[in-house]
Amino acid sequence: MYDFDYASPRSVREAVSLLERRGDDARVLSGGTDLIVQLREGRRKAGLVVDIKEIPEVNDLSYGPRQGLRLGAAVPCYKIYGNETVQKLYPGLIDAVSLVGGIQIQGRATVGGNLCNASPAADTIPPLIVLGAACVIAGPQGTRTVPVEDFCIAPGRTVLQRGEFLLSLRIPPPLKNSGAFYLRFIPRNEMDIAVVGAGASVVLGKRRTVFVSARVALGAVAPTPLFVREAGDALAEKPVSDESIQQAAEIARAAARPISDMRGTADHRRHLVGVLTRRALEGAIRRAKES
Amino acid sequence: MSRVHVQARINGEETEFLCEPRQSLLEVLRDVLMLTGSKEGCNNGNCGACNVILDGRLVNSCLVLGVEAQGKDIQTIEGLATPDRLHPLQQQFLEHAALQCGICTPGFIVAAKALLDKNPHPTEPQVRHWLAGNLCRCTGYDKIVRAVLSAADAVRDGR
Numbered sequence: 001m002y003d004f005d006y007a008s009p010r011s012v013r014e015a016v017s018l019l020e021r022r023g024d025d026a027r028v029l030s031g032g033t034d035l036i037v038q039l040r041e042g043r044r045k046a047g048l049v050v051d052i053k054e055i056p057e058v059n060d061l062s063y064g065p066r067q068g069l070r071l072g073a074a075v076p077c078y079k080i081y082g083n084e085t086v087q088k089l090y091p092g093l094i095d096a097v098s099l100v101g102g103i104q105i106q107g108r109a110t111v112g113g114n115l116c117n118a119s120p121a122a123d124t125i126p127p128l129i130v131l132g133a134a135c136v137i138a139g140p141q142g143t144r145t146v147p148v149e150d151f152c153i154a155p156g157r158t159v160l161q162r163g164e165f166l167l168s169l170r171i172p173p174p175l176k177n178s179g180a181f182y183l184r185f186i187p188r189n190e191m192d193i194a195v196v197g198a199g200a201s202v203v204l205g206k207r208r209t210v211f212v213s214a215r216v217a218l219g220a221v222a223p224t225p226l227f228v229r230e231a232g233d234a235l236a237e238k239p240v241s242d243e244s245i246q247q248a249a250e251i252a253r254a255a256a257r258p259i260s261d262m263r264g265t266a267d268h269r270r271h272l273v274g275v276l277t278r279r280a281l282e283g284a285i286r287r288a289k290e291s
Numbered sequence: 292m293s294r295v296h297v298q299a300r301i302n303g304e305e306t307e308f309l310c311e312p313r314q315s316l317l318e319v320l321r322d323v324l325m326l327t328g329s330k331e332g333c334n335n336g337n338c339g340a341c342n343v344i345l346d347g348r349l350v351n352s353c354l355v356l357g358v359e360a361q362g363k364d365i366q367t368i369e370g371l372a373t374p375d376r377l378h379p380l381q382q383q384f385l386e387h388a389a390l391q392c393g394i395c396t397p398g399f400i401v402a403a404k405a406l407l408d409k410n411p412h413p414t415e416p417q418v419r420h421w422l423a424g425n426l427c428r429c430t431g432y433d434k435i436v437r438a439v440l441s442a443a444d445a446v447r448d449g450r
Binding site for chain 1: 295311312313314315334335336339342345348349350351353354355356358359361402405420421423424425
């Protein structure tokens with residue numbers, strides 16, 4: 001690996017000042033499961049690695065009935081799926097954090113890092129989008145908030161500007177009669193990169209027979225994780241039925257812009273989008289009915 | 292590049308070392324501290340041969356920087372046996388012939404130790420799921436899984 005300097009700032013202000021001074025020469029380290037591999041293989045370069053884990057705010061994992069979930073950018077997967085509040089209120093997020101890598105990766109890898117790495121196939125991003133999560137970004141001018149669906153702009157690229165880093169994610173408190181679900185297709189049982197991933201969330205009416213609203217997001221079928229707003233919007237005020245679910249799945253299938261690569265052909269991926277969107281919606285509906 | 296002074300607790304002993312920021316914990320263990328039990332397999336987080344337990348969590352030491360070890364507690368394969376006795380996992384790996392070339396073995400044993408620390412009586416599917424991050428190209432895994440299940444029994448029976 002090329003030489004680099006290492007800094008472990010203890011405050012947001014200190015981190016921002018380092019990142020502002022060093023610009024593109026600096027890289028933020030949280031769990032390291034992507035960054036260290038990329039530095040070693042020369043896919044990313046850094047003169048300075050800024051380890052943010054000593055900053056208190058990035059380790060926050062707390063819930064309030066009004067503010068919702070505050071998920072610090074450096075909270076590792078195992079802490080999220082080990083948290084009883086998250087298990088109870090955000091099972092759609094648990095779906096994703098418990099299938100990122102194996103146990104060793106989950107001991108270090110973070111949702112914040114998964115987002116900043118900006119892989120089109122990142123497992124945690126579709127569930128964050130359907131849960132309505134927002135990114136809290138710290139920078140020289142203070143903090144700003146960006147919806148997760150607007151955070152990734154190209155493979156490996158995000159909206160983060162010079163001097164900025166992801167501080168935390170905010171996920172709104174779950175509404176009544178709501179549920180979310182994420183699943184992916186991989187050709188083996190564990191430990192693989194998604195061929196296609198699909199997340200869905202639904203809010204049902206009081207009698208749970210009608211959709212109030214829904215959101216659908218896809219992974220690995222576009223240059224960035226894809227929020228398919230029109231698929232969810234098509235379900236509003238529709239009865240909860242196989243037919244309406246199938247319609248939304250068709251809209252998602254049409255919105256996908258997959259490529260062919262070693263993991264699957266574009267045609268296979270498009271087919272999977274239809275199947276997985278339907279299953280994600282069915283899973284979300286099941287959870288909404290159980291809630 | 293100037294080296295950084297790091298203090299960590301390794302296998303129960305307070306340890307100090309100097310390392311470059313670019314050195315992984317695995318490189319520090321093997322090349323600086325001469326703890327060569329942890330192996331370098333893939334060096335990118337796929338194979339688990341470099342597994343260590345960092346503050347109670349199983350990690351790939353190739354994906355941790357040595358400088359990140361500051362103030363941490365680290366258990367490596369060298370910390371399992373006592374001078375006169377193998378750890379039950381080591382004993383059961385021998386008795387079940389759960390290794391051939393041996394490169395993956397330290398990682399499997401450390402991973403299994405982390406499992407048994409958390410869940411002393413795992414089921415076979417739990418063992419297989421837990422060890423999904425460790426690759427072995429010799430055994431076909433079955434003997435490894437049997438060895439871990441036997442070691443769990445041995446620990447329970449105080450053997």
